[in-house]
Amino acid sequence: MNDTSHSQSLLFLTDEQLRKGIEAMYFAYRGFTADPDRILEEKGYGRAHHRAIHFIHRSPGTTVNNLLSILGVTKQSLNRVLRGLIEDGLVESRIGREDKRERHLFLTPTGAALERELSDAQRDRMRGAYRAAGPAAVAGFRQVLEAMMDDDIRRQFEALRDKSI
Amino acid sequence: MNDTSHSQSLLFLTDEQLRKGIEAMYFAYRGFTADPDRILEEKGYGRAHHRAIHFIHRSPGTTVNNLLSILGVTKQSLNRVLRGLIEDGLVESRIGREDKRERHLFLTPTGAALERELSDAQRDRMRGAYRAAGPAAVAGFRQVLEAMMDDDIRRQFEALRDKSI
């Protein structure tokens, strides 16, 4: 074992290293949301709207309850956001054909356009970071992020991921 | 070039890969804040208090203005939080000796105890993720996070980082 791998294996868990990771996570998340936030502000929306739009785009026809369990907020909180998006013609809510209690959610063309604008901005940032760091770093990045999630969230994440492959 | 490195170098920037990274970042951040959030809620504080406590611990004697530029919020917003922490005896504000306009902020023993409780919880989560992913993954994780920050934030982060080494 050479000096580098020795210190790596021993020092990457020091409190100091962990604290740096914590701060990096905090500052990086601010960068991560900065570009969409600017676009959203122009249009009078917030991050909650972004999240709803993202996951409706991700799973068209999803029900309100599905969305709730993914987003981890109360239905009242989500409902307020959805109401705005529906009133503004970005989201369409269709009563379920099989179960009329359910509402299935879809993006309208206008909603899809905003989704594209937001995800383009966020992807540009992510692409720049990925390009700067390289494929090996990205693999590590993804590993650590997955390990950081709550167990039940990770299951949801993996389910979402698998569905899309 | 074998199959693995070929697909890595070509595919790690697809929209699909980037979208997965975006979702991973979102879900991981929720995990990242979950443990401190639980502790804070018991005591009637929020994330804003956590951030203030963290950076006062990080740089004892820091001024209000320093804190403002690190946290990127308005002084009114920070002041509301600081007032609460000072009233509750977690933070002490001392008038500057050189420049009496400045207030230097310190954690009291009570404040330091809460800081420790919060950072222990957050470090445990981070340590678990680091251990699960391994040193090489952690290096990549840090690289991508740094590349994701806004430029001016990255400068601040590097300044903070260097000061502590």
Add this chain to the structure above:
DNA sequence: TTGGAGTGTCAACAAGGCTGACATATCCTA
């Protein structure tokens, strides 16, 4: 057919962002 479970809506409240205006104390320079 009725009662409980599931789904969605409305109302009201709190935390924590924001802006704007202004007071105070202090520092520094012309």
Add this chain to the structure above:
DNA sequence: TAGGATATGTCAGCCTTGTTGACACTCCAA
């Protein structure tokens, strides 16, 4: 030394986005 600049604190009011409580509609099984 007078006056502008700087650092901080505070009041008022707004917005987003969380929360809980109450309630209506729909479905299904006893």
